Amino acid sequence: MAAVDSFNLLYREMSRSCSSYFETLALIGAVYTATKAVVLLRDCCNLVRVHFLPRIIPNRKLKQRYGDWAVIYGASESVALAYAEELAKHSISIVFITHDRSSVSDTAAWLSQSYGVETVIVLADFSADQAATKPVKDALRGKDVGFLVNCVDESLTSPQSLIETPEQGLLDSVNKNVAGATLMVRLVLPGMVERSRGAVVNISSGACCRPLPGRATLAAYTGYLDNFSRALHVEYSSRGIFIQSLVPFQIASSRRQPSSSSSPSGEGWFVPKPDVYASHAVSTLGVSNRTTGYWPQTLQCGLMRCVPEWMWVLGCRALVTSR
Structure with a gap:
């Protein structure tokens, strides 16, 4: 009993001395x-x-706020085509910049017929040389360009090791996704600055948020576009120009064609159709300069940020090992 009393006394004394801690x-x-x-x-x-x-x-005055024309670079990508359609719903005419006319000709004709907007297709391959800018300058001359949408190459989302990428393919990809997108901003920005209005939207990928195996080049390109957008926002937001970085995660691989009733494969709550994603993304114009563009993916991004970097790396290594 004495031992128990001694323990209680010792405990009380320790508690009293540690209470401040x-x-x-x-x-x-x-x-x-x-x-x-x-x-x-x-x-x-x-x-x-x-x-x-x-x-x-919804903001139904995009045309009055930013301008009459939108330039879509990387126009053959499904997200870019869906974004162009969403802008056409606001009576905004479209200039498609692409290296393959057949990839956008049907969509361009359908937009003109359905929404009564003008569409122009410009063939330009920035992987060649600077001469590719001439047809772009000619097409934009005299137009009230209020939007520029740069879209990263969707083929980069397929996992591929850097050493497995052909050297020429790597150079072409850098020219298209880095140099080409930067050059397009350089071409349209003077007119926007002169009119004190406009919007530049760079659609990259959530790969810039967390590294993933087999996507080193995608992380590099999208990281560049993301930081490029943020720097432009600091520099030009005070001059009436809205710069936005869209960092979406996975989007359904194919877009439903205007004449087709089939749906893209691989859809889900976190994997929207390009049409659904574009509708959400356009609604964020003028609201947020950096966003995923789609609220379920914003939740996904928030959950990813909760995972420590070292734990993420270990998980990626375990994933690679298990394959």
Whole structure:
């Protein structure tokens, strides 16, 4: 009994001497919990502000706010075509910049017929030389260009090791996704600055947020476009030009053609059709300068940020090993 009494006495004495430390730890825990709660509340408010309010109260004056024409670079990509259609619904005419006329001719004709907008197809291959800019300059001359949409090459989303990529294919890809997109901004920006209005949208990929095996080049290109957009926003937002970086995650691989009733494969809640994604992304114009463009993928991005980098790397290595 004496031993029990001695233990209780020792415990009380230790508790009394450590009470200040317990109170300090409790205060630190309370501050940490409050901080996390504030961050969570802020993220929820941003989610509502960026993705839900614009769709409840849509902006139907894109043409008056930014301009009459939109330039779509990388126009053969399904997301770019869907984005062009979404802009055409707002009576905005489209200039398609592509190296393959057949990939956009049907869509261009369909947009003109369905929405009564003008469409122009310009053949330009920036992997060749600077002479490719001449037909682009000629096509844009005299037009009130209010939008530029740069879209990264969707073929890069297929996993491929860097050493397995052909050297010429790597050079062509750099010219198209880095040099070409940068040059397109250089071509349209002077007119936007002169009119003090316009929007530049760079559609890259969520691969710039977290590294993935077999996507080193995709992470590099999209990381460049993302940081390029953010730098442009700092430099030109005060001059009436809205610069947006879209970093979507996986999007269904193919877009439903205007004359077809078949649906793209691989769709899901986190994997939208290009049409669905474009509808959500256009609604964020003028609202957020950096977003996934689609609210379920914004949730996905938030969950990814909660995973420490070292844990993410270990998971990627385990995934590669298991293949």
